[in-house]
Amino acid sequence: MTAAVIDGTKLAERIRSQVAADVAALVGIDPTLALVLATADESAAWYVRAIRAAAAKVGVFTRVSDLGADASGPRIAAELAGLAGDPGVHGVILQMPLPAGVSAEPLVSAIPPGKDVDGANPLSAGRLMAGQRAFPPATAAAVMELLGSHGAVLSGAHAVVVGRSMVVGKPVSQLLLAENATVTVCHSRTRDLPAMTRQADVLVAAIGRPGFIGAAHVKPGAIVIDVGTTPDADGKLVGDVDFAAVRDIAGALTPVPGGVGPVTTALLLRHTVSAATPRAV
Amino acid sequence: MTAAVIDGTKLAERIRSQVAADVAALVGIDPTLALVLATADESAAWYVRAIRAAAAKVGVFTRVSDLGADASGPRIAAELAGLAGDPGVHGVILQMPLPAGVSAEPLVSAIPPGKDVDGANPLSAGRLMAGQRAFPPATAAAVMELLGSHGAVLSGAHAVVVGRSMVVGKPVSQLLLAENATVTVCHSRTRDLPAMTRQADVLVAAIGRPGFIGAAHVKPGAIVIDVGTTPDADGKLVGDVDFAAVRDIAGALTPVPGGVGPVTTALLLRHTVSAATPRAV
Numbered sequence: 217m218t219a220a221v222i223d224g225t226k227l228a229e230r231i232r233s234q235v236a237a238d239v240a241a242l243v244g245i246d247p248t249l250a251l252v253l254a255t256a257d258e259s260a261a262w263y264v265r266a267i268r269a270a271a272a273k274v275g276v277f278t279r280v281s282d283l284g285a286d287a288s289g290p291r292i293a294a295e296l297a298g299l300a301g302d303p304g305v306h307g308v309i310l311q312m313p314l315p316a317g318v319s320a321e322p323l324v325s326a327i328p329p330g331k332d333v334d335g336a337n338p339l340s341a342g343r344l345m346a347g348q349r350a351f352p353p354a355t356a357a358a359v360m361e362l363l364g365s366h367g368a369v370l371s372g373a374h375a376v377v378v379g380r381s382m383v384v385g386k387p388v389s390q391l392l393l394a395e396n397a398t399v400t401v402c403h404s405r406t407r408d409l410p411a412m413t414r415q416a417d418v419l420v421a422a423i424g425r426p427g428f429i430g431a432a433h434v435k436p437g438a439i440v441i442d443v444g445t446t447p448d449a450d451g452k453l454v455g456d457v458d459f460a461a462v463r464d465i466a467g468a469l470t471p472v473p474g475g476v477g478p479v480t481t482a483l484l485l486r487h488t489v490s491a492a493t494p495r496a497v
Numbered sequence: 498m499t500a501a502v503i504d505g506t507k508l509a510e511r512i513r514s515q516v517a518a519d520v521a522a523l524v525g526i527d528p529t530l531a532l533v534l535a536t537a538d539e540s541a542a543w544y545v546r547a548i549r550a551a552a553a554k555v556g557v558f559t560r561v562s563d564l565g566a567d568a569s570g571p572r573i574a575a576e577l578a579g580l581a582g583d584p585g586v587h588g589v590i591l592q593m594p595l596p597a598g599v600s601a602e603p604l605v606s607a608i609p610p611g612k613d614v615d616g617a618n619p620l621s622a623g624r625l626m627a628g629q630r631a632f633p634p635a636t637a638a639a640v641m642e643l644l645g646s647h648g649a650v651l652s653g654a655h656a657v658v659v660g661r662s663m664v665v666g667k668p669v670s671q672l673l674l675a676e677n678a679t680v681t682v683c684h685s686r687t688r689d690l691p692a693m694t695r696q697a698d699v700l701v702a703a704i705g706r707p708g709f710i711g712a713a714h715v716k717p718g719a720i721v722i723d724v725g726t727t728p729d730a731d732g733k734l735v736g737d738v739d740f741a742a743v744r745d746i747a748g749a750l751t752p753v754p755g756g757v758g759p760v761t762t763a764l765l766l767r768h769t770v771s772a773a774t775p776r777a778v
Contacts, residue, residue, distance in 0.1 A: 321629060342623025346663050348602060372688045380674055382627050389682075393661055396686040398693060401670075405677040407653045412679060 219440075219466040220366070224358075227365045228478035231486060232274050238489050239275035247492035248277040249307040249333065249484070250299045254287040254318070259447070260311050267309075270481050276488055279305065289318045296326045307333035307488035333487035335387060345390050351487050356387035358479035359420055359441050360395075366468050368418060368439050371396035376413050378402045378429070378456075379422035384443050388420055409433065421456035429457040437467040443476050453477070500721075500747040501647070505639075508646045509759035512767060513555050519770045520556035528773035529558040530588040530614065530765070531580045535568040535599070540728070541592050548590075548762055557766050560586065570599045577607045588614035588769035614768035616668060626671050632768050637668035639760035640701055640722050641676075647749050649699060649720050652677035657694050659683045659710070659737075660703035665724050669701055690714065700747075702737035710738040718748040724757050734758070 343350035444456030455472030725737030736753030
């Protein structure tokens with residue numbers, strides 16, 4: 217049996233079409249995403265360009281505050297405070313990395329949850345955990361969207377998440393729990409990782425080690441979501457899952473590129489439009 | 498082999514002694530815990546009396562705002578706002594249950610994290626998840642304290658938590674993860690619960706079903722922490738673990754009563770004194 221490939225590129229197209237329709241239905245509101253940048257990092261610049269291009273296509277406006285790679289913490293804080301209070305801005309993202317010596321923690325805590333479209337504020341994380349309204353990190357939301365697009369039954373399933381970052385592992389484990397999965401979080405200190413991951417009906421790999429998840433880690437028929445995107449020597453993105461090896465064992469899996477990545481960008485736009493949409497109380 | 502019984506009553510005594518010493522070392526500060534009560538529930542009243550008695554013994558002051566069982570949401574909110582802004586109050590607890598129709602969510606969100614000694618604010622939960630400074634719910638902290646008192650090695654261990662409440666299951670899973678355990682969260686929708694719990698080096702039962710965890714759920718030598726406290730027909734507290742059956746299999750376990758309960762109360766006092774203690778920045 218060869219696994220079904222869950223196509224993130226197509227799913228992202230469907231999400232963007234829906235987002236464009238939602239934008240068209242807004243009256244007198246220009247949904248606007250603000251991106252705050254304080255780095256000369258080339259992949260950050262690439263990511264910001266990708267978001268802007270995708271946003272433009274669906275009618276989401278973007279504003280970039282490029283503060284330079286030597287911006288101070290207070291300068292970035294002032295920018296975020298301005299965006300927090302600006303009624304014309306609906307979503308705010310503070311792009312990583314930050315200048316050396318600048319701590320992300322107090323900065324992301326200044327993004328109001330209602331504008332925190334990439335779920336960076338710990339308050340968003342806590343609300344998510346409590347089952348309250350909050351935007352999850354877009355990458356974590358993309359994992360759930362890909363599972364949903366495949367029709368994965370999560371209630372009662374055993375989901376194993378490898379990785380415990382605040383961007384993916386921890387929030388996705390809360391989202392899976394909210395869908396009534398039994399959830400195991402593994403990481404670098406886990407003993408006998410293959411014995412744990414081989415129990416997974418749903419396996420989420422978010423460790424950042426290219427090809428680390430191989431045939432021995434996967435239960436036959438499992439659904440495998442690959443969150444890894446490590447650039448190789450040629451700049452090509454490589455996932456955490458050894459696609460060729462796992463493809464003959466899994467029931468379904470996502471490719472890299474063309475899996476979690478495009479869905480993540482599409483969901484940032486959906487979150488922004490959702491943040492811009494007046495809500496019946 | 499008969500399991501070691503982890504004595505919560507003795508551990509609570511040791512914690513209270515340390516707290517009393519910490520209070521004695523404070524200069525010009527009277528550590529004060531405010532309890533807001535809006536219920537006629539007898540067990541809530543009992544709990545408040547127990548906290549006050551324990552606090553008095555270690556030199557922690559308490560203030561009770563008894564707003565009555567028909568207090569409105571705005572009335573409770575106003576009380577919490579007053580306590581949040583009162584420099585003479587270091588810890589604030591909003592006792593459950595609340596009057597019918599009053600939602601806890603916006604109320605607990607008004608407790609500043611620095612005074613949120615029972616970790617009720619979702620911001621405290623998010624900070625905990627992010628590894629930032631925050632008070633965990635005292636019950637979740639008590640689980641960790643009991644494990645620590647037994648010398649449990651958590652790094653690399655497989656911890657299985659049964660229950661996913663915001664008071665115990667979810668925060669304790671974050672605390673175990675922070676100690677580098679591999680963590681599985683089980684709940685009512687988990688398929689084949691015994692197969693999951695029998696993998697546990699550390700098993701935390703927090704479901705509220707008396708005697709639910711039996712011999713078939715426990716791996717020989719496991720450390721079992723029983724968070725359940727359901728009153729039986731005579732008002733006696735009964736745990737989630739069938740103590741007599743599990744005692745011959747586990748390596749160590751906590752009794753009910755005399756396990757998690759007294760440690761929880763002692764930790765609320767420790768948190769209050771910690772909140773009252775000026776911190777070097």
